[in-house]
Amino acid sequence: MSVRLRKVEHEDSARLLEWRNSPDVSAFMYTDHRIGQAEHDRWFAAALTAEDRRYWIIEMDGRPVGLANLTRIDPIVRRCDWAYYLADPSTRGRGVGAQVEYIVLRHVFETMNFNKLWCEVLKENEAVWKLHESFGFRREAEYREHVCKGGRFQDVVGLGMLKADWAGARPAVEARLREKGIDPAALPDAP
Template identity: 30%
Template sequence: MSRLLGGRIMLREYRKDDLPWIRKWVNDPNIVEHLSDIFLYPHAEQSTEAFLDAMLAGDEDSRGFVIADLRTEAYIGQINLDSIDWKNRVGKVGIVIGSTDDFGQGYGTEAMRLLVDFAFLEMNLNRLELEVYEFNERAIRSYVSSGFREEGRLRERFYKKGRYVDVVQMGVLKSDWKAARQG
């Protein structure tokens, strides 16, 4: 898979030497509080290695990228298309920025825009979707600026820090993306 180049970042292939960078965030509560319940419990190094090995091996129904600095190729985070439904041309997006020092820098928005362009132009997908917790306002703003719209809510679907919160379902269609590019 080719690399996708942006203004400050690139989306590149996973590498074995990404393991220490992934290990830095995978058990960091400041990072994983915004992610799915698979991060509810500490992840052993073997679990992280198994994930990385799966990304290196590739899977017909997913495409994954490391978000990296454009000049140095240093790991910033990762963005993946999972559960690709080839018949209906739909992919589910997941993204993580691996250090709180890189939050608010626009890396996630740039990565999302690169992935959306790639998914619609090169993969010929028709729809991208994702889920985000209602308290992750920074992510929601980023997704909206990348063309996603709120399509629904799963009310009180997620239990976090002693309370139930909504899961926001968001999506972007190829037709909306095309219209935005032309406008």
């Protein structure tokens, strides 16, 4: 199975709206109202053109299966935040996420030469914040009742990784990928 990231293109617009509105994805996002065409179009135009963000389609064996992004890219502080999802639950739990996480970390700290990557995860999405921690992210914040989903307040965990953390974590991360039969050197950089 091969995994790569490619830039989001105009043709991805309808697919992204469908993914984002599906309960399999919206369950993990901060908002879960149904997104209409006009709201999506505004978001999509900025996703393609704004300089402070970068959106990639995750491809598994050449098939689009998810979305990964960097946002709030700050070249002065050399910091950005990120998120990603696999849209179809049948593609989850098969090692795609681990490869995406590796590609993004290597891209941010080595290609972009940034100093910090951070993200936020719903506290009850324990599998995901543990996944991030297993790649070297540290918990830096816990925001109580930070979002309201389905009429219920939920806590959010803030995680961060520094360039120095990545240098320390990288050998073990690569060894873990190799144990799963994945050659990290063969994973293409994000464009």
